[in-house]
Amino acid sequence: DIQLTQSPSFLSASEGDRVTITCRASQGISGSLAWYQQKPGKAPKLLIYAASTLQSGVPSRFSGGGSGTEFTLTISSLQPEDFAIYYCQQLNSYPLTFGQGTRLEIK
């Protein structure tokens, strides 16, 4: 199984900050990576797929990059509604796996 490790697991930042979350895969997954945002009591929401393609309707302050084994999710200028938990997911091979999550909190 492909393991995904996100770093950091916890991130404290202020409104307006630029933040980057990293997702590392235990083996190469080409560009088959998605990023999701989850708020308390809600279902995950797709932000990015194919490593760098912004889902329709998602603000352009979100961007994704990387390939192979290292991927990033960047939020260019944090807004109040961005404080949530973020997960990466590999869709290169089954079983599909998720990272452990990164909790983004207000400083």
Place this chain on the structure above:
Amino acid sequence: EVQLLESGGGLVQPGGSLRLSCAASGFTFSTYAMSWARQAPGKGLEWVSVISNSAYTRLYADSVMGRFTISRDNSKNTVYLEMNGLRAEDTAVYYCARGGQSTGRFDPWGQGTLVTVSS
């Protein structure tokens, strides 16, 4: 609007069974793979199962293999998850989602249905 609506969750005793349903609307259901994922209380996301658009391919996580069965009825735009031999560690919110490896993403997700396994 593309929507997924799960139902069927509840409280069940260890060893019991439950059938979850996920009703889809707003898209051509028969052309998409569908997946189930779950989230234990306070924990991260775990993929559970996927079914191809024709139901020819069905795959499962090791943790549920032999106990859970995924199926779909394209005439009813519904995907199901039959869960047998339930264990305390199956307690989670279960989400259905459109997609899998073939689409490269899960979008959208349903609102989730809570399954609690306890005596």
